[in-house]
Amino acid sequence: MAALPKVEVAAAGAKQSAVINFLKESPKNLLIGGKFVAAKSGKVFESINPANEEVLALVAEGDAADIDEAVKAARGAFEQGRWPSMRPAERARYLFKVADLIEAHSEELAELETLDNGKPIWESRVVDVPFAAETFRYYAGWVTKIYGETNPSDPSMFNFTLHEPVGVCGQIIPWNFPLLMASWKLAPALACGNTVILKPAEQTPLTALRLGELILEAGLPDGVVNVIPGFGPTAGGAIAAHPGIDKVAFTGSTEVGKEILKASAGNLKRISLELGGKSPNIIFPDTDMKRAVGSAMMGVFMTQGQVCCAGTRIFVEQGIYEQFAEALSQGAQKMTLGNPLDPKTKMGPVVSREQYDRVMGYVKIGKDEGAKVAAGGEAAGGKGYFIKPTVFTGVCNEMRIAREEIFGPVAATIPFKDEDDAVLQGNDTTYGLAAAVWTRDVSRAVRVARRLKAGTVWVNTYGVLDPISPFGGYKQSGFGRELGRYALELYTQVKSVFVAL
Ligand code: ADP
DSSP states (O other), X not given: OOOOOOHHHHTTTOOOHHHHHHHHSOSBOEEETTEEEOOTTOOEEEEEETTTTEEEEEEEOBOHHHHHHHHHHHHHHHHTSSGGGSOHHHHHHHHHHHHHHHHHTHHHHHHHHHHHHOOOHHHIIIIIHHHHHHHHHHHHHHGGGOOOOEEOOOTTEEEEEEEEEOOEEEEEOOSSXXXXXXXXXXXXXXXXXXXXXXXXXXXXXXXXXXXXXXXXXXXXXXXXXXXXXXXXXIIIHHHHHOTTOOEEEEESOHHHHHHHHHHGGGGTOEEEEEOOOOOEEEEOSSSOHHHHHHHHHHHHHGGGGOOTTOOOEEEEEGGGHHHHHHHHHHHHHHSOBSOTTSTTOSBOOOSOHHXXXXXXXXXXXXXXXXXXXXXXXXBOOSSSOOBOOEEEESOOTXXXXXXXXXXXXXXXXXXXXXXXXXXXXXXOSSOOSEEEEEOSOHHHHHHHHHHSOSSEEEESOOOOOOTTSOBOOSGGGEEXXXXXXXXXXXXXXXXXXXXXO
C-alpha cells in the first residue's frame, strides 16, 4: 500500500477547505451503483499535482472486474430503473440540479481541477467550470424536446418514429479538460435517457469523482452514472470490448481511438471518436494584427497547449511573417509561468512527467529539423513539469513538428504565399478538427472557411466553443459530433412504428 499523501504539501496554495477535506478522504473510491467502493483488486494509484510532483490522492484503480460491476449497475438502472422512462420534465430537473450544484461548488471544483491538471486557475474559473455547468443546463433544456416524427404513410397505416436512448454508454475521457469533458459526455447521454460508465483519465480522476458525488447529491437514481478511474489498456480497454455496453464515446489520441474502434467490433457498439488535431490558424495581412497575435497565443498556449483543437500550425502571409512571428515570440516570452493556483499565472505545468518528456522530445526534434527557436525551447527548471511557451520559426509543413500532434506549448509558424497556398498547406494534414482564418475580406473569409477540411472553422477568432454548436472532426480527427443538437444523435436510436388502422 502506498503511503498516504501529505495533502497540505501536495495542495499548497489551495484555499478551499472542501478541497482539502476531499483529498484527505483517501483513497478515492469508484462510484458504482450509487456507492463509492474500493476496486475489486484492492489496487490504488497516485494522482499527482504536476506543479510540485507531490501525490494529491490515492485513487482506486478500476479494471475489467470493476467495469463488469459497473455494467451490471448501469444495465439494471437502464432496464429496470426509472431513468429512461421518467417524465422528460422530471429528468430535465435532475440535470438542471447538477448544473446548479456545479455552480454552487465552482471555486472548489476550479481549485481541484487546477491541482490535478496544472492548468492556471483563471482558466478553471472562467472556462472549465462554468462551461461544464452550462453544458448540463443546455442539455437539460433538450430533454423535453427530443421529438420523433409522424410520417406521410399509406392511409391504412399510421407511422411514427420514436427517438429512444441507446442503452448503457461507456465514456472514456482525457486529462486536458477533465470536468468539462465529463460534462460534454454525461449531459447529452443522460438527457436522452441513457445510463453511463465514465472513465476519467488516470492523470486527472479527481473532478470526475467529485462530480459523481454531486450527481448523487442531485438525486439521480443509483447506477445511472458510474465513475471508474483506471488505466487505459485495462479499464478503458474493458469498456471498449464489453459486450454489455451499447455505445462508446471517446475523446483522446487518434492512436487509441483506432484501438477502441477495433475493440468495439465484437458487439458492434455505436462509436463516436473525438481525436487529435494539428489545426491551422491562417493569418492574412488585412487583419487586426494585435488581436490576431493575442488570439493565436491563446489558441496555442491555453492549457499549456494540451488542447485537441489548439492552433499549433500558425500560417502567416509571407509579407508579414517576420513581424507576426516577432510579436508572437515576444508575447510568449512575457507569459507568466508559475504556481497555477496563482491568479496571475498564465502558464502552468504540463500534466505529467510522461507528457513533459514527450513535449521536450518534440522541442528537440524541431531543433534537429532545423527550425529556429524564437521563444522558449526549454524547460523552466525546478520542481514541476513546467515548459516555457515555445515558438518555432522557419518551419515548413513537412517537418514532424508541423505534422504530429505535440500536445504541449509549442507553436510552429509557417509562411504562405497566397490564399491557395494557405488552404493547400492548411489542409495538408491527416487531421481535421479545427481551423481559423484571419482577414477583413468577407468573401475571402467565407471562401477559405468553406475550403478548409475541419469540423470547426473560426473567422477572426480562435477556440470559441459553445454547448449550442457541434464539435468534432474531419479525417483522422474522428467522427460523430458532440455538443449542439447533433450530440442527441449519438445518444438516441430511431424506432419506426407502423400501426395498421
Ligand atoms: P493521451 O495520449 O493524451 O494521454 P490517450 O488517448 O492515451 O490520450 O488517453 C485518453 C483516454 O483514453 C484516457 O482515459 C486513457 O486512460 C484512455 N485509454 C488509453 N489507452 C486506452 C486503450 N487502449 N483502450 C481504452 N482506453 C484507453
